[in-house]
Amino acid sequence: MALIVQKYGGTSVGDVARIKSVALRCLAAQEAGHDVVVVVSAMSGETNRLMKLVAQITDRPDEREQDVVVATGEQVSIGLLAMAIHAQQGKATSFLGQQVRIVTDSTFAKARIKSIDAQPIRAALARGHIVVVAGFQGVDESGSVTTLGRGGSDTTAVALAAALNADACEIYTDVDGVYTSDPNMVPSARKLDRITYEEMLELASVGAKVLQIRSVEFAMKYKVPLWVKSSFTDDPGTLVCEEDSSMEDVLVRGVAYDRNEAKITVCGVPDVAGAAAKIFGPLDEKHIVVDLIVQNPSKDGRTDVTFTVGKADFLTAQEVVRKVAEEIGASGIETDGDIAKVSIVGVGMRNHSGVAARMFRALSAEGINIQMISTSEIKVSCVVQAKYTELAVRALHTAFGLDQPMPPEGVSAVSEMAALMGEKV
Amino acid sequence: MALIVQKYGGTSVGDVARIKSVALRCLAAQEAGHDVVVVVSAMSGETNRLMKLVAQITDRPDEREQDVVVATGEQVSIGLLAMAIHAQQGKATSFLGQQVRIVTDSTFAKARIKSIDAQPIRAALARGHIVVVAGFQGVDESGSVTTLGRGGSDTTAVALAAALNADACEIYTDVDGVYTSDPNMVPSARKLDRITYEEMLELASVGAKVLQIRSVEFAMKYKVPLWVKSSFTDDPGTLVCEEDSSMEDVLVRGVAYDRNEAKITVCGVPDVAGAAAKIFGPLDEKHIVVDLIVQNPSKDGRTDVTFTVGKADFLTAQEVVRKVAEEIGASGIETDGDIAKVSIVGVGMRNHSGVAARMFRALSAEGINIQMISTSEIKVSCVVQAKYTELAVRALHTAFGLDQPMPPEGVSAVSEMAALMGEKV
Incomplete structure (x- = not known):
């Protein structure tokens, strides 16, 4: 039995039908015998909707308060996904960043994770629950809500995988892996089976947008095997590894x-x-x-x-x-x-x-x-x-x-x- | 100098323009020399939007997870209002139910408040901040998000007023007070200057929807002077009192x-x-x-x-x-x-x-x-x-x-x- 952290991005939970299909994927992983921790982003478009509200209030938003507003997107997603798992007779518990003590520094809007309390997650897993964690958000030492910057849910997933010593971290997205080049530009581009952390970092830094750079750094530092997979197919995807x-x-x-x-x-x-x-x-x-x-x-x-x-x-x-x-x-x-x-x-x-x-x-x-x-x-x-x-x-x-x-x-x-x-x- | 708790309902923060005007009201109260604590509801329509998402997932939602989703409405409001106060060169800090330890029982969707930690609010007031608290939500002993039921923001406001020993609790709404009868039905209905807690309770229980019953019970129990006022006029409103x-x-x-x-x-x-x-x-x-x-x-x-x-x-x-x-x-x-x-x-x-x-x-x-x-x-x-x-x-x-x-x-x-x-x- 393995412990797997799965992360689903905004398009993967873009509407209610997709959230239901993510629920089935989580349950399938659990039925295959694994402990499953799922990290979700805000439904696609939601973070932009919230940022637009903020922009209507002021063009120089207070960053602490902006984080309070934008962190709600992921909160909605975890509740809906946990419910969708329940609706399939599964067991699931959602956790906000604050509830699993994803403690960050106080650099609002681009906070960095300092520590995570794995205990509540382990307890829920021990009860047979799928654990659904809000991506992108944490809490600083004084208890204020923080966010990790765009794409921060990848980092949440890898950090959780490191904290839980997970066997794998699977990043589900709308592409089925990392390619030798942009398939939209190079028709002969092929999906890679494996790529090293360092190569992935360099590719990300020169414009390949599959993974957030910080999440790859984190995975490299803690040697977390990182899979890039499609949430729409069963393709094995690409393994980012040592x-x-x-x-x-x-x-x-x-x-x-x-x-x-x-x-x-x-x-x-x-x-x-x-x-x-x-x-x-x-x-x-x-x-x-x-x-x-x-x-x-x-x-x-x-x-x-x-x-x-x-x-x-x-x-x-x-x-x-x-x-x-x-x-x-x-x-x-x-x-x-x-x-x-x-x-x-x-x-x-x-x-x-x-x-x-x-x-x-x-x-x-x-x-x-x-x-x-x-x-x-x-x-x-x-x-x-x-x-x-x-x-x-x-x-x-x-x-x-x-x-x-x-x-x-x-x-x-x-x-x-x-x-x-x-x-x- | 008095300590005043103000509560603004969903229509009072229904759009960005109204949030800005609430910010001005809060600042005016502060400029008049008062310590100001503001409780806000979700923007009107927001809770219904969230409940619709829930209904699309399942017709028997897990109540813990439903509360996780619907509590986001108030979270957006407090962030936006705090920002709007900042934008007017004011000082404000938002607090979630969890951040001021509005501890409730675990009856999700209609939880009852057990205790509040006034300390973080007093500390922010002492720094000259307007304190903006999310209505309708709390946290149970195990750290799960709870909600107080429809209209629960009134109860949050009264409970805060009791915990802070506030001089007054002002409930701002879209009517300018309590009337002798429904003015839409009885053209000669007149606004009351004063009404007793018990009368307000009986009126609420027989269909007058100005205040949530529980908030009146709370106010009566802790002898909190409760004002019903309009957020659109400067009418003194109706005092609910002993x-x-x-x-x-x-x-x-x-x-x-x-x-x-x-x-x-x-x-x-x-x-x-x-x-x-x-x-x-x-x-x-x-x-x-x-x-x-x-x-x-x-x-x-x-x-x-x-x-x-x-x-x-x-x-x-x-x-x-x-x-x-x-x-x-x-x-x-x-x-x-x-x-x-x-x-x-x-x-x-x-x-x-x-x-x-x-x-x-x-x-x-x-x-x-x-x-x-x-x-x-x-x-x-x-x-x-x-x-x-x-x-x-x-x-x-x-x-x-x-x-x-x-x-x-x-x-x-x-x-x-x-x-x-x-x-x-």
């Missing part, structure tokens, strides 16, 4: 893209110590997150500094940087909102050279100019003109052998792929 | 009616000991509340037993009684759903005879046949054919001198009224 040797054999696990960034170049920056600090300090003060940064080699004592920010921060960032450019005696700024970042991710590239070069060749072969490059241990990202997004992603998907079915694990995929590509890795 | 000698001078305070009952007669009941128990025991088992009961004098060893039940229970009651009638050898049952109960209420009738007789004369003068009669110390109720409701209520309103303005308190109203009526009391 890396093992067989997983290193795949050079690139997935290709992702992000069209949500914009580029700013500060031209002719006097190449003196502290210039970078003068540019990025004021951005940090405005809480603007800078992603890629590239500094050209200095020429005649001047250099160009280029960086990307989220499109939501684009206008504010321009204002800040324009002022800074003047102060430091730069010659001016250039901006470009029409860019995309394409990325390849895979733990296999840790042990293999030439991956970045192969990526650049694949893009070049399609005539795509690379504007910026950023690399990590298991990721290479290139900024290109936005119009090339689809072409670039598809080219990379093909170039790294992702159009073909994955080889059975244990077989060296890299050597096979190298053979396919007609070159040495 | 009886003093001047209030006894008014014979009849108000005339009420209730069209929500139905009548069942068990005919030819063998007049043996225990017959009544055999009829009413099974009704009690089905939790059907019986209101008026009349038993005719026995004739030839048989008698007729007539009683009224709420219309919602009419069909079930008929089934139960038909079975019982057979078992006890009664000759059959007769039913009538087309009735109304009209009542006169006033503490003054305690010390004066002839009130009931005057009521019967007034009805008789209009040709209205009285089907059943019930009396208490301060109330007389008559069941009549439903079509006579308006006529009966208006006739009684006139007969007991309620069409005229109340005499100033302290002057003997009874003698004045007797003079008006041209008869001795």
